[in-house]
Amino acid sequence: MNFVSTRIITTDVKTLVSFYEHVTGMSAIQYTPDFAELKTPSATLAIGSTKTLQFFGGDEVAKAAQNRTAIIEFVVKDVDAVYEKLVNFLQSHIIQKPTTMPWGNKSLLFRDPDGNLINLFTPVSPEAIKRFEGKV
Template sequence: MNLVSIRIITVDVRKLVKFYEHITGLSAIQYTDDFAELQTKSATLAIGSTGTLQFFGGDEVAKAAQNHTAIIEFITEDVDANYSKLADFLQGRIVQKPTTMPWGNRSFLFRDPDGNLVNFFTPVTPEAIRKFDKHAGA
């Protein structure tokens, strides 16, 4: 089994697509006004409107901008460079400036426009580097 995708449900697909394109430098594939995907080497970040919930059983299946438990994580070559490049754009959304975590990743944490936590991280210890070696060149 492989995790291939995380989907964010939002009331404003266009706004989230624009945000994630800006922070990642990737271009989204916009299939409809209600659904888009940003594809990375290892997984896809899907963005769907609340209107897509009807396909899954109705409006109560998920609530937009209500996430308080998950963190969307992107591995990057240089988290400090990402911070320098994005700090002004993310003003007011930054949760944690680049910090080396006890498990060996240097982490920069912020919120997207819907309040979802996003983590850019770079492995910095030998153990963390080995762990994420398959993602080299992220």
């Protein structure tokens, strides 16, 4: 088994795609107006409209903008530099400025337009650097 993707269900694919393109600096692949993907070397962030729920059993399978349990995480080379670059864009979305966590990552925590938590982090302790070797 290989973990390859996380999908966000939204009522506004265009807004979320634009937001994630701005934050990551990557271009999304927009397969249809209702489905797009941001592909990284290790995993994909998929963005699907609520219309796609019909293929998975109906409207009640998932609810847009209701996440209160998951954090979508991206490892970056320098979270402080990313913060400086994005601070104006993210200003109303920031939950926590770059802060070093007890497990050795320096993390920037914010919400996307649907309220999903996003963590951009850089490993800073020797243990964390080793854990993420080759992934940054």
